[in-house]
Amino acid sequence: MKPRPGEYVPDSTEGITRVEDLPKPLLGKRSRRHRRRPCPCCGRSCYRDGLGHRTLHALGCLLRDRPRLLLVAYSRHYCPSCKRYFGADLSDLAPPGSHYTQRVISLANAPVGSLMSQLKTLSEGAPAGEGEGQGEAAGG
Numbered sequence: 001m002k003p004r005p006g007e008y009v010p011d012s013t014e015g016i017t018r019v020e021d022l023p024k025p026l027l028g029k030r031s032r033r034h035r036r037r038p039c040p041c042c043g044r045s046c047y048r049d050g051l052g053h054r055t056l057h058a059l060g061c062l063l064r065d066r067p068r069l070l071l072v073a074y075s076r077h078y079c080p081s082c083k084r085y086f087g088a089d090l091s092d093l094a095p096p097g098s099h100y101t102q103r104v105i106s107l108a109n110a111p112v113g114s115l116m117s118q119l120k121t122l123s124e125g126a127p128a129g130e131g132e133g134q135g136e137a138a139g140g
């Protein structure tokens with residue numbers, strides 16, 4: 001099996017030879033399964049024909065430097081009018097054709113200043129601004 005671009009594979013040139021030595025990607029799961037979906041071409045409501053899977057790269061834990069993968073299960077539909085298959089809409093998770101989630105892209109496109117503040121918010125998770133100034137000395 002040939003690894004796809006962006007897939008997490010061990011790189012022996014980095015000095016790590018065992019897969020176990022790499023930080024394991026965090027896995028998340030999303031589901032976009034529908035019975036019927038409108039055809040993107042003609043708008044006809046089409047029944048589910050099967051299921052597909054897609055792996056998206058999401059923002060992982062920034063502090064622990066772990067990649068995060070989002071496994072998306074989605075329904076595939078067949079339009080008998082257009083004689084074509086199409087998948088359920090995943091555009092709320094990622095733009096069509098992209099392997100990155102909207103959140104990753106918005107971070108990547110953000111100006112550096114706002115990027116840093118977003119990273120700070122994500123990694124801290126709590127409002128800052130406490131513990132300034134008053135240091136009590138326990139001496140005696």
Ligand SMILES: [Zn+2]
Pocket residue numbers: 039040041042043044079080081082083
């Ligand atoms: Zn159609």
